[in-house]
Each structure stands twice: as C-alpha cells, then as structure tokens.
Amino acid sequence: MLDDASARAAVVAAADRLFYAQGVQSVGMDAVRNEAGVSLKRIYALFPSKDDLVVAVLRHRTRRWDEGIASAAADAVTPRERLLAVFDFLDAWFREDGFRGCAFINSFGELGATSPGVADAVREHKESFQRYACDLAAEAGLPDDVALQVVLLAEGAQTTAAITQDLEVARRARRAAERILDVPTPAAA
Amino acid sequence: MLDDASARAAVVAAADRLFYAQGVQSVGMDAVRNEAGVSLKRIYALFPSKDDLVVAVLRHRTRRWDEGIASAAADAVTPRERLLAVFDFLDAWFREDGFRGCAFINSFGELGATSPGVADAVREHKESFQRYACDLAAEAGLPDDVALQVVLLAEGAQTTAAITQDLEVARRARRAAERILDVPTPAAA
DNA sequence: CGGCTGGGAGAACGGTCGTTCTCTCAGTGG
DNA sequence: CCACTGAGAGAACGACCGTTCTCCCAGCCG
Incomplete structure (x- = not known):
C-alpha cells in the first residue's frame, strides 16, 4: 500500500491530467480512481470532497x-x-x-x-x-x-x-x- | 402564445443570463425553462439539444x-x-x-x-x-x-x-x- | 354546441455523478 | 492455526440532469 503522501500525490496528478484535458465537471470521481489507481475510499479519506480535490490540484x-x-x-x-x-x-x-x-x-x-x-x-x-x-x-x-x-x-x-x-x-x-x-x-x- | 422568433429570443436571453452567471453545466434545462417562461417541449422544438442552445447563446x-x-x-x-x-x-x-x-x-x-x-x-x-x-x-x-x-x-x-x-x-x-x-x-x- | 388539434405543464425515464457502504481478504498478534 | 484489524474493489444509494412522454385544456371548425 502507498503511504498517504504518495497516494495524495498520485491522486492530485491524475486529477490534474483529467480535469485539465476535459474540464472538471466532465470528469467523474470514478475516472480519477482509475487514472490514479487509488480506491474511492482512500480518495475520500484524503480529500473530503471533489471540491477539495480541485483546490488541491490548483x-x-x-x-x-x-x-x-x-x-x-x-x-x-x-x-x-x-x-x-x-x-x-x-x-x-x-x-x-x-x-x-x-x-x-x-x-x-x-x-x-x-x-x-x-x-x-x-x-x-x-x-x-x-x-x-x-x-x-x-x-x-x-x-x-x-x-x-x-x-x-x-x-x-x-x-x-x-x-x-x-x-x-x-x-x-x-x-x-x-x-x-x-x-x-x-x-x- | 409567442411566435417562434420571440420564443427563441426569450430562451436564448434567459440561457445567456444563467449560463454566464453560473457556468453552463451548473444550469439545468429546468432553470432555463423557468427563467425563459417557455416550456421544455417548446425549447426542444427550437433547439435539438442543450449543446445547440449553448452555441446559439454564443x-x-x-x-x-x-x-x-x-x-x-x-x-x-x-x-x-x-x-x-x-x-x-x-x-x-x-x-x-x-x-x-x-x-x-x-x-x-x-x-x-x-x-x-x-x-x-x-x-x-x-x-x-x-x-x-x-x-x-x-x-x-x-x-x-x-x-x-x-x-x-x-x-x-x-x-x-x-x-x-x-x-x-x-x-x-x-x-x-x-x-x-x-x-x-x-x-x- | 361538440369534437379535434396543438401547445403548456410537469411527471417520468434512463443515465450519470458524488458519496457511502458492504463484502472480502491479506497480514498480524496470540 | 485462528480471531481481528484495516484496506481495496466495486456495488449501492440518493440526487440530479438531459430528454421525452403523458395528460389536460384552450381555441377553432363543423
């Protein structure tokens, strides 16, 4: 398993790629999960909501x-x-x-x-x-x-x-x- | 009832106000309907899809x-x-x-x-x-x-x-x- | 006056999204 | 070897959205 810092970094990098290429609202959290290889449960443990993830990406x-x-x-x-x-x-x-x-x-x-x-x-x-x-x-x-x-x-x-x-x-x-x-x-x- | 041209103009003006203020994807077609005072059926007769409406607004x-x-x-x-x-x-x-x-x-x-x-x-x-x-x-x-x-x-x-x-x-x-x-x-x- | 058309209102439908829950199982301590 | 913790995978849930459908009534023709 990845430590929190690595998982965070993977999620942010994946979300960044997808959000930038397609726009934020066109990308579902499932797509972020697949791109990052981190479970939804883990993502929501690291970021309370999609909005927080967007801010982290920025x-x-x-x-x-x-x-x-x-x-x-x-x-x-x-x-x-x-x-x-x-x-x-x-x-x-x-x-x-x-x-x-x-x-x-x-x-x-x-x-x-x-x-x-x-x-x-x-x-x-x-x-x-x-x-x-x-x-x-x-x-x-x-x-x-x-x-x-x-x-x-x-x-x-x-x-x-x-x-x-x-x-x-x-x-x-x-x-x-x-x-x-x-x-x-x-x-x- | 409004003629087609007036209905079109009302829908475009309403959609323009809402899309501009909130972003396109944050505005549902119901909101456009309420703002324009034109039924959904009529809107979809004038614009085949939301995408066409967005283009008309632009x-x-x-x-x-x-x-x-x-x-x-x-x-x-x-x-x-x-x-x-x-x-x-x-x-x-x-x-x-x-x-x-x-x-x-x-x-x-x-x-x-x-x-x-x-x-x-x-x-x-x-x-x-x-x-x-x-x-x-x-x-x-x-x-x-x-x-x-x-x-x-x-x-x-x-x-x-x-x-x-x-x-x-x-x-x-x-x-x-x-x-x-x-x-x-x-x-x- | 009575049947018919056509348009309005909004319910309904299928799909998707953000978020949560359940089930399963690998790894650990006794 | 066995109970237990904790994490992963993905199903499930509730809400919402774009689009369509149904029901209903106003207004016209006979």
Missing part, C-alpha cells in the same frame, strides 16, 4: 507554475530579461501536446461562481504572479503599472493560444512586452 | 459584442482611436454588476474539449475580433502584428478583470495599447 499547479517561471528566469541576468523569460516559458508550454489554456482561468470560468474555494485558489495564484512581475519590475526601476501591463499580455497570450492554436502567440506577446518595457518612463528612476 | 453574444465595439468606436475619428475605443467598451463592461469575464473564454474552458460546436463558435468569435483589429490597424498604416498585440491586451484584460475584480484593468490595458501603438514601426507606411 495549489499543486501554482507550485509547478512558480517553478517553471523561476527556471525560465534562471539564465537571465537582468530583471528585465527575467520578466521577459516568462514569455519563453509560455512559448514552450503552448507547444506541448494537450495544451488547453490556463487551468486557473478555465477552472474559474467553470466553477468560480459556485465554489468559493476554487475562486480563492485562482485569485491567489494570479495575485502571486502579479507580485512576481511587480518585484522584477521594481528591480528594473519600473513602476507596478508597467509590470501589470506585461502581466495582461501573459494572460491574454494564454487564452489566445488555447483558442486559436496559433504557435506565434507567445513570441508576439514577448515583442509587445519589449515594446512596453522600452518606452521611457518619465516618472520612474 | 452566436448571440458575438452579435452583441460586435455592436458594442462598433458603438464604442462611433465617436472616434481616427482608426487608432477606434481601436483604443475597445478598451473604453471593456471599461464600461467590467463595471457592470455580475461581470464574470468573457463568456467565450469561460465556455471554451468548460466545454471546448467535449463540444466541437462550442469550440468552433468560440474560435470564430475570437478570429472575428482579431480581423476587426487588423482592419483598423491597416487603416492606420500599422501591421497585423501590432493589432494582434493589442488584441492580446484586450483578452488579458477580460480574464484579469474577472478574477481580480480590479476596476483599473481596462484603463491599464488601454495605456499599454497606446504604448504599443506609439512605438514607431520602421517597416510600415
């Missing part, structure tokens, strides 16, 4: 997102380049098989109105990303407003790439971000 | 969107201002009670993977908006790439406004669009 995605942008930024030397590295991370992600947009945006649209837990998890994720961008911009001597403009581009790139399947989107968003960052900001510095 | 939303951005652009004199008017339209929309993001993005996340009809309707809507932006940009002597960068801002603004409830988002997106449009484009004109 928290797990937040960790993977944070690691992804940190790793993409690792090679960059200036804060400006670390900010732009977000778009390189997006570019690689958009090219993955089965890319279907931002799981947080998708979950918010599907469940945000009916599940406060999901809405909170999504909000916290987006706020954390905004803070990350603002911190980098501050290092570069740029105001929050510019950082948040770049964040808008990243968000728009994710939904647009999902819907249009256009592989150019991330590069285009990066060019737009460069344009925004390169405008001289009179009030800053 | 097509209706496309018409309203097109009218909205056209009306916001009506007062503008230059193509550049007509393009930026999109963000004034978004600003007014984000301030409405019950604003919950872009219905197309929400529907795509929830149903795009399981309903080809929904996926197509969403794709067509987004492509139509991209074409609108490219046409205006062309009038202003700007390349498609710049227009599509502005579109990314509009898309990002919609999801960000929905999740963060920040009323500043549309104005910030507009400022970003101005920055992008004001960069001299060496290859153009």
